[in-house]
Amino acid sequence: MNDTAKNSLPQADATIDGGDLDCGSGLLLMIRNAMTPIPAGGVLEIRSREISVKEDLPAWCRMVGHTLVSESPAPNKYTHYFVRKKQDADSALSVDLQQAKDYVWRARIKWQQGMVSKVFARNHAFEVGQPASFNTEDEVPGAIEHLLGALGGDLSAGFQWRLSRAGIEVYNLEISLSARVGNVLVFLGIEDDGNPGIETIDGKVYVDADSDKGASNDEIERIWQDTLRRSPLAQTLAPHVKLNIDLKRVP
Template sequence: MSESDLQAPDNLQTPHVCEGGNLDCGSGLLLLIRRAVNQMPEGNVLEIHSTEISVREDLPAWCRMTKNPYLGWRQGNDHQKYFVRKGSSSKKTDEYDEHARNYRWQTRIHWNGGMQAKVFCRNHSWTVGQPASFDVKDNAPSAIEYLLGAMGACLAMGFQIHASRRNIHIDELEISLSGQIENIFVFLGAEQSGHSGFREITGRVYVQSDADENALGQIWQETIAASPVVNTLTHRSNINISMTVV
């Protein structure tokens, strides 16, 4: 029998619970598990709740690497329960936390000539058109549209993550965003007054769920407060981009 099929004993109970929602091991769940394990005494058991099926295959491997014994899984009402015992040689999570805190996101952008650039990051690439394009159709989305899209996608993913950790199921979710530039002519070099950034961004989120509306409203506020993209737009970031002539 493989580790992924190991059934945890029915009488196994613990006060230590980690709500993983629908996160998988590669998208933040292991960070939550590491922090929870680090706060437990040696030998105690952590119960992990998850709706992501891949955790059943990936978690035992992580337990072997970190020397935290994997005790198996059980089926819950609407999620799976996984049980991990903190081992005697379990590594402290400080180094993992520092790695996550200090991680630098990177992109490389190549001008394609004309009014297009290509963005590369990890195993992805996409084409970006000019910011000041007002045509109904264009060869590529503008940088401004990518910014709005990044914000909306960040909020959509964040909303369902926060909801899943509360065991709230989202049937449908759609976000509509629009924004107005303060003065696009600054970007074009035709005027000097004002700035070329967004004056405001407005929108609406449409949610279909059986959950209470107040609970969904709280999740939405938590999502906005925690969004990396929203926080980048609402808090001043230090931008230091130098030039090298080659």
């Protein structure tokens, strides 16, 4: 961006970095929360790398009465949006935040045949195999594998998003997880003593990421620990399962 274009942008009263969040994944709550201390007529700068925001943010502004003043491309695949706050914009925020806290996720599960069930969640459907399978060629992943995949997806998305918000670009990110059950023979009905549940989940996180200023290993480790602390699934499992998931930075 040249100096003339930069000088033509409105002066922002506050700035947020939404990273790769889309409007349906919490970005709008972040925007509304950041707008609370801004006076009516003030401007919020929203930095985003999510392509769908280019269409969804203007539509949301029109719907609620804010004004999208301008948008500007920026380095690292970012676009900066400048939104002017309307009058009386704060009254519904507390309601929206409470609704987010009270939201209930739902799924419907229907047995299909044999050891396979089908899960219906929102507009998605997927099949789940038996809880513990030793066959390497099952038609569908088992329940434990779905749990590992869900945990890994949770951590991968959260880690990337928090790195992005810190101005650190992710070039590659991969998570490898494995689970060990206490005594699978209890599930199979062969034995009665022992814990049929998962006792430990081990894993490695491989990340290639850096910033223009040079992100230190300590900074990336701090963001990873914050990701674990804020992860819905990791914090659900942590009181009952020993999580050993180590971070390794790769070039």
